[in-house]
Amino acid sequence: MTSSRRPFRNADLKLKMLEERLKLGTWIFDSEGSEAIWSDGLFRLLGMDPGAVVPTIDLLMSLMHPDDRLGHATTAELVTDPRIRNRRFRLIRPDGRLLHIQNHAEPHFDRNGRLSFLVGVAVDVTDEENLQLRLREQQQVAEIIDELGAGHIWRADRHGKLKDVRHWGELTGQSHEDARDWSKLSAIHPDDRATFRAAWEKAINTRSEYRSTVRVRNAAGQYLTVVGRGMPAKLVDGEITEWLGFSQIIGPSLSDRNDLKPAQIRAARALLDWSAQELADRAGVSFSTLRRMEKSTDTIQENMIAKVRAVLMENGILLYDDGRGRIGATLA
DSSP, X not given: OHHHHGGGGOHHHHHHHHHHHHTEXXXXXXXXXXXEEEOHHHHXXXXXXXXXXXXXXXXXXXHBOGGGOOOOSSHHXXXXXXXXXXXXXXXXXXXXXXXXXXXXXXXXEOTTSOEEEEEEEEEEOHHHHHHHHHHHHHHHHHHHHHHHHTEEEEEEETTSOBSOOHHHHHHHOOOHHHHHOTTTOTTBOGGGHHHHHHHHHHHHHHTSOEEEEEEEEOTTSOEEEEEEEEEEEEOTTSOEEEEEEEEEEEEEOOXXXXXXXXXXXXXXXXXXXXXXXXXXXXXXXXXXXXXXXXXXXXXXXXXXXXXXXXXXXXXXXXXXXXXXXXXXXXXX
């Protein structure tokens, strides 16, 4: 038992293990910058042979990316600069590899309060920087897509609950808590909530594409037609990790009994390649009623209009009114 613990009593072995595991190196510079001590971990980090070079602060500065150098005339000025004690910079190794280094230094003073030497730790944070770069790139791509598509990209957990409700909150004016309360769906038009729930349940149960078109009340109290599509992201074994989707605002949506116009019905039938009889059968209305609706909906009962509108939307038809007199239908 005693012999197995003995190696770990050696401070050098402990430091070596930490430096290898955590990808770091330690250093010591005197106040004049004339003497430097580098650990094996720092030599390894810099890609240098301890037996081939003499460690100096000038050598370290020569490896630093030109845009990240502090620009001091002497090493003494550099050592006494407070910025050296905690900063992140890029470093180019002799083999050409670019590293991102996070440097932490602790000053030590003599009895007269003058700086005597610095003890520091340099940590390789290249993986962290690359991850942050990818995240920034993804965010920029998402913002461009949002701008081009007049909508936004969203993410939901494997159960279909939004992870980021910022866009939804901006659209509806709902608080963070309200936006996450999908049991109420208070911002979605009451007549569309069942359609929305059914679309999500079908997607989750079948592990396939989510698609729906609903009316959403914005922060100003106006209902907008929003089309949403999403796909599950899966691991190699098929387990769903999250849902990724895109929601696009088509335009203002009328919410009264005349929100379905004759021209929209005719256009929708053409897009779906349905006959009038087929649409009537699918919607559960009579053929004569549908024919009258394709001429005028002014005298048609509201429940008949709702049936036709619902079956069209269930089959991917977007009914829109852009607020400038353009009323129509298109496929999602």
